[in-house]
Amino acid sequence: MTRRRRNGAAPLGALLPLLCALAASGSARAEESAQAGVEASDSSSGSRGVHDPWEGFNRAIFAFNEFADHWLIEPLATAWDTVVPDPAQRGIQHFFDNVSTPRRIANDLLQGKPRKAGDDFGRFLINTTFGIAGFFDPATDAGLPSGDEDFGQTLGVWGSPPGPYLVLPVLGPSDPRDTLGLAVDSFVFSPEVYYIPFYVSYSATATRLLNSRSLALETVRAERESAFDFYAAVRSAYVQYRANQVRDRAEEPEAEDEDLYYFEEGDDQEPVE
Numbered sequence: 001m002t003r004r005r006r007n008g009a010a011p012l013g014a015l016l017p018l019l020c021a022l023a024a025s026g027s028a029r030a031e032e033s034a035q036a037g038v039e040a041s042d043s044s045s046g047s048r049g050v051h052d053p054w055e056g057f058n059r060a061i062f063a064f065n066e067f068a069d070h071w072l073i074e075p076l077a078t079a080w081d082t083v084v085p086d087p088a089q090r091g092i093q094h095f096f097d098n099v100s101t102p103r104r105i106a107n108d109l110l111q112g113k114p115r116k117a118g119d120d121f122g123r124f125l126i127n128t129t130f131g132i133a134g135f136f137d138p139a140t141d142a143g144l145p146s147g148d149e150d151f152g153q154t155l156g157v158w159g160s161p162p163g164p165y166l167v168l169p170v171l172g173p174s175d176p177r178d179t180l181g182l183a184v185d186s187f188v189f190s191p192e193v194y195y196i197p198f199y200v201s202y203s204a205t206a207t208r209l210l211n212s213r214s215l216a217l218e219t220v221r222a223e224r225e226s227a228f229d230f231y232a233a234v235r236s237a238y239v240q241y242r243a244n245q246v247r248d249r250a251e252e253p254e255a256e257d258e259d260l261y262y263f264e265e266g267d268d269q270e271p272v273e
Contacts, residue, residue, distance in 0.1 A: 050239050051164050058167040062231050065172060074220075077213035089211055091135040096208045097146055098127045098134025103189040107149035111157050119144050148245070151189065152181025156246030165235055173238040 052058065081089070101124040108117035123139040123146065130138045140146065155177050156162065163176035171182070196204075213220075227233035 050235055052235065053164050054166065058165065058235075059231055061167040061169055062234075064169065065167070066230075068170075073210075073213055074217070077210055077217060080210050081214040081217060084211075084214070089215055092207070092211045093215065094127070094131070094137045095134045096204075096211075097137075098124065098131070100190070103185050104147050104149045106189045107151055107154045107185075108147065110151075110154045111149060113149075116147060116149075120147055150181055151184040152178035152242070153245050155181055156242075162239075162242065165239060173234055175239075175242075178242065 084092075101120055105117045105120045105124075108114070108120055123144040126139040126142060126144065127134045127137060130136075137146075160177050162178065166174050166176060166179065168174050168179065174182070223233065224230055
């Protein structure tokens with residue numbers, strides 16, 4: 001039987017791609033905030049606030065992702081969840097979050113947030129030293145919670161529109177802007193790609209994604225069972241979440257409330273029109 005979890009909310013940035021369900025749906029976006037509660041009240045491409053002209057193609061890729069997750073990724077994640085204790089899984093998650101800090105700092109600066117970049121740098125120093133290479137997270141207890149900036153958000157802050165909704169094989173829900181952002185984050189703002197052999201990098205990525213999928217086993221199952229149209233539920237949740245991230249930064253750049261940077265479960269977020 002899968003162990004029940006968790007202290008606190010599950011990470012929204014991880015769960016939205018995970019809801020798409022392939023390969024732990026490794027879009028690797030911010031793995032720290034709230035659980036995605038999504039409902040599929042409208043399954044058509046005309047859903048309010050969602051531009052999905054490629055719905056036929058997207059649904060085919062989504063079905064492929066679901067098939068691969070059901071027969072390959074979820075069984076592997078279930079085995080991982082059985083073998084690896086919960087504290088170890090959380091430690092692995094903390095480690096990979098710490099490794100991704102240079103990417104977040106770069107995007108902090110590109111979004112015009114030097115104070116936030118300083119906070120993330122301080123978080124990196126604390127967790128790398130006192131957190132034993134990042135396996136523990138004393139920085140959060142010290143008042144420096146993890147951020148979630150990525151280059152897709154940066155492009156949005158600069159005024160780039162997201163474009164049509166897009167489902168990628170393996171990577172899950174996205175759009176043209178976020179696809180470009182993911183490529184830049186993966187190959188430009190991730191320093192480990194320059195000095196870690198590809199076979200080590202691929203193994204580390206597989207471990208991270210499998211661990212993330214294991215942490216979300218029960219949440220993904222529950223969302224699948226509760227959604228009338230799982231594709232529409234994932235699409236709605238993803239589009240609104242990403243729009244809120246960009247909107248918070250673009251429209252309220254001088255807000256001092258920390259909720260500017262973190263979308264926590266229970267926050268009163270307005271629907272995207």
